[in-house]
Amino acid sequence: MRNTEASFIGQFLQLESASGILMIIATLLALLIANSPLSEYYGALLEIPFAISIGSFAIAKPLLLWINDGLMAVFFFMIGLELKRELIEGELSEIKKISLPAIGAAGGMLFPALIYAAFNYGDSAAMSGWAIPAATDIAFSLGILSLLGKRVPVSIKIFLTSLAIFDDLGAIIIIAFFYTAELSFVALGISLLCLPLLFVLNKKGITSKSIYVLIGLVMWAAMLKSGVHATLAGVLLALCIPLKSADGTSPLKEFEHDIHHAVAFIILPVFAFANTGINFANMTIDHVLHNVTIGIAAGLFFGKQIGIFVCCFIAEKLNIAALPSGANWKMLYGTSLLCGIGFTMSLFIGSLAFEATGRDMLFDERIGILAGSLLSGIAGFLVLRINSKTAA
Numbered sequence: 001m002r003n004t005e006a007s008f009i010g011q012f013l014q015l016e017s018a019s020g021i022l023m024i025i026a027t028l029l030a031l032l033i034a035n036s037p038l039s040e041y042y043g044a045l046l047e048i049p050f051a052i053s054i055g056s057f058a059i060a061k062p063l064l065l066w067i068n069d070g071l072m073a074v075f076f077f078m079i080g081l082e083l084k085r086e087l088i089e090g091e092l093s094e095i096k097k098i099s100l101p102a103i104g105a106a107g108g109m110l111f112p113a114l115i116y117a118a119f120n121y122g123d124s125a126a127m128s129g130w131a132i133p134a135a136t137d138i139a140f141s142l143g144i145l146s147l148l149g150k151r152v153p154v155s156i157k158i159f160l161t162s163l164a165i166f167d168d169l170g171a172i173i174i175i176a177f178f179y180t181a182e183l184s185f186v187a188l189g190i191s192l193l194c195l196p197l198l199f200v201l202n203k204k205g206i207t208s209k210s211i212y213v214l215i216g217l218v219m220w221a222a223m224l225k226s227g228v229h230a231t232l233a234g235v236l237l238a239l240c241i242p243l244k245s246a247d248g249t250s251p252l253k254e255f256e257h258d259i260h261h262a263v264a265f266i267i268l269p270v271f272a273f274a275n276t277g278i279n280f281a282n283m284t285i286d287h288v289l290h291n292v293t294i295g296i297a298a299g300l301f302f303g304k305q306i307g308i309f310v311c312c313f314i315a316e317k318l319n320i321a322a323l324p325s326g327a328n329w330k331m332l333y334g335t336s337l338l339c340g341i342g343f344t345m346s347l348f349i350g351s352l353a354f355e356a357t358g359r360d361m362l363f364d365e366r367i368g369i370l371a372g373s374l375l376s377g378i379a380g381f382l383v384l385r386i387n388s389k390t391a392a
Contacts, residue, residue: 004237019264020143025270028277034277067274071267073234078263080238081256099321106168107311109134112303119295129353131174133299133344138164141338155324162332171186179352185228198240207245275347296368301375304340340376
């Protein structure tokens with residue numbers, strides 16, 4: 001049983017690492033195209049309109065929003081599946097194991113937000129982006145951690161994965177409460193009515209995945225029209241999927257297995273390609289030194305490492321939590337640095353943060369995310385590399 005679990009964790013970590021590499025390639029490709037004669041076509045591609053209509057009901061959006069609202073709902077669905085599995089039978093099922101990453105994640109969300117607010121206090125439009133540096137990108141951070149191979153203990157990788165899951169949970173709550181547009185209570189009511197139906201299917205032991213998908217699509221479409229961000233439908237659907245059934249199968253794990261490759265190798269790279277095409281032709285020093293840019297970059301680089309490391313240090317000294325087995329404080333500090341790679345979730349929150357402000361700050365936001373994530377990735381890798389050499 002232990003060998004099976006170890007093999008599953010190994011495959012999972014390897015998959016996330018490969019996804020991180022693909023996302024790096026997608027990002028570099030987007031930047032290259034956006035700063036070439038093909039930039040016009042890049043913009044036109046993302047603005048291609050797509051519409052689905054059934055009678056008087058219609059969803060019409062450009063390709064970029066189908067990616068951010070549609071494909072990313074599948075990504076959030078996978079996060080929900082992983083969260084439920086880990087809480088019931090995985091690394092997050094025991095209080096002692098979840099204390100350190102949970103406390104670290106809390107500090108790693110609070111400190112970046114405070115640093116961002118310190119740079120942007122007084123500017124109500126800019127303050128909408130306070131949550132952008134509060135996120136950790138699990139694919140990128142694990143991808144860099146994997147470059148160190150066996151020099152880093154598996155316990156550190158599990159700690160980083162657990163912390164990122166709590167981080168994603170925090171981001172989901174933030175999106176639900178702080179980045180919700182004007183509500184349509186009729187559409188929201190239809191969406192919420194799907195939940196008791198899913199709950200009944202779960203309790204009745206219904207394992208047909210097609211039924212869950214059908215109801216999930218209805219819930220997603222209604223939530224999209226309600227003003228609450230549609231990706232949350234993916235999380236709610238995941239939490240209603242049965243982990244175990246009477247015949248010994250696991251619909252939840254089957255779903256997870258079915259979509260994991262699509263998310264890792266298609267959805268996340270496509271999202272990265274669609275959201276990181278920054279044209280630097282008109283960039284000025286004002287963009288680089290803009291409070292939004294500096295607030296995000298400083299929040300990711302300084303806020304993440306300070307918040308996670310300090311909170312974990314205090315928790316350990318108070319005997320609330322313990323260091324991962326085989327790890328030391330230098331390793332934990334290097335891992336805290338890696339958590340400053342925000343990228344996917346930061347870009348996603350950024351796409352929501354400035355929608356209703358009337359001011360275009362996407363350029364400043366993306367520069368800050370790329371700068372903060374790049375600095376965090378390099379510094380985290382170097383700290384862990386030097387420490388692993390010392391430890392060896």
